[in-house]
Amino acid sequence: MRAGLRVAAAACALALVLTGLVGCSREDSSDTVVLGATAAPPTLDLTANNAAAIPQVLLYNVYETLLRVDDDGNLKPLLARSWSRSTDGLHYTFHLDDRARFASGARVDAAAVADSLNRMRSKDTIEVVSAQLAAVTAITARGDDTVDITLKQRDNFLLYNLAGVAGIIIDPAHRTDLARHPAGSGPYRVTGFSPGESVDLEASPAAWHERPQVARVRFSYYTDATSQTAALLSGDLDVITDLTTPQAVSRFSDPQRFTVTRGTTNGEVVLGLNNSTRALSDRRVRQAILMAIDRRGLLDVVWNGQGTLIGSMVPPTDSWYTDLSKRWPYDPAAARRLLAQAGYADGLRLRLRVPSLPYATASTRVITDMLKRIGITVVTDELEFPARWLDVVYTRADYDMTVVAHVEPHDIVNWANPDYYWRYRNPTFTRLIGQAASGPADQSTARMRQASEILADDAAGDFLYLMPKITVAKAGITGLQRNAASLSFDLTSLRRAGR
Structure with a gap:
């Protein structure tokens, strides 16, 4: 781990020896929110690995989709400002938001969307993802702002699939090393990846929605739930994304220090x-x-x-x-x-x-x-x-x-x-x-x-x-999702008091 991390060195060393803890340290920065999670992504390439830990970090945060699933499980516009479906259910038309930009600064135009979605349904993508687009026969760009999708048969699940991993839009000019450097249009971009330990994000300079209010976010991974709880109590964490030791909820009962949010999941x-x-x-x-x-x-x-x-x-x-x-x-x-x-x-x-x-x-x-x-x-x-x-x-x-x-x-x-x-x-x-x-x-x-x-x-x-959804955060951390209606731990509305 880097020098300059603020830790209690002896305590952290002991934790490492006794529990195998990873990610027990954090940067001393008021611009960084550190999230504690359990399952670490083995790679950042969503096209090659089906581990749910990958979209937890990347979906809606780094990669965006034509539409998204909100906290209540409803479909909402994202890269597409609107869409329509033919009466027979075999043709969809998506009208893109012309403000959308990749982190590289390039426009998210219809050609880029068609290119990415065609890749997601190809043999180059893992079957569990490409199968979600199996009914699609053609994805074409019409001008800069319109994407047409044609199906061989009706697919009543298509819109929800497009709001998940199968629908991520990858920057066509920057997709040679997706395992370490994802290239999307989300409010954040990846700046660091230590497999098994952490993923670092920072606000994208080309964020086209409201610019993120938290400059940097770190997902820090723990192999021991008790140590994760101790890290939040000691200040080395700001948020536990999913509390896996519910018996520990009582330790966060002081509303002056912590906020406990309970919701539902698809788990x-x-x-x-x-x-x-x-x-x-x-x-x-x-x-x-x-x-x-x-x-x-x-x-x-x-x-x-x-x-x-x-x-x-x-x-x-x-x-x-x-x-x-x-x-x-x-x-x-x-x-x-x-x-x-x-x-x-x-x-x-x-x-x-x-x-x-x-x-x-x-x-x-x-x-x-x-x-x-x-x-x-x-x-x-x-x-x-x-x-x-x-x-x-x-x-x-x-x-x-x-x-x-x-x-x-x-x-x-x-x-x-x-x-x-x-x-x-x-x-x-x-x-x-x-x-x-x-x-x-x-x-x-x-x-x-x-x-x-x-x-x-x-x-x-x-x-x-x-599985229940129990999120614990330091007082003053707001904008966290209540439910897990999608695979994303959505950071879009993340805020820290005073910023």
């Missing part, structure tokens, strides 16, 4: 089951696992009772939400009978490979104990996140069970991909998701609701709970 915490393994391909085994886990008890232990119980891959803020949290009630005796019916009366051994994140490791201890009571022996393995978990679980599906939060909006659609790491295959579910996307818009919600019910009935995974 479904899922006990993921590898549906392609011999044991877990049997629905009875999956049902037994779901009935063996007291999810309310787990939530009390892991999140101090905060968060929302869910029964499918749908948060209550989605229009197709149905309360399915009681579909598989806690019943260990019934779970043991199901295991016996499936041929595992003498027990079953499963590997639970989880990311090294506080909520996941805490959940692991509870799940291991509960499954042991019905005769399932759980072999646990903590994997460094994101790189190791992404390689072992997400890419190679070398696991039986895992625990991870899925924070992308409308991410239930991932269950329709049989190659996704859950390896889930259900033709009826897949058909409903397809019809919801490409069928009549007025039937989309009903079909999504049907799909969510199938996912619950099939015990495809155990949808443990919806």
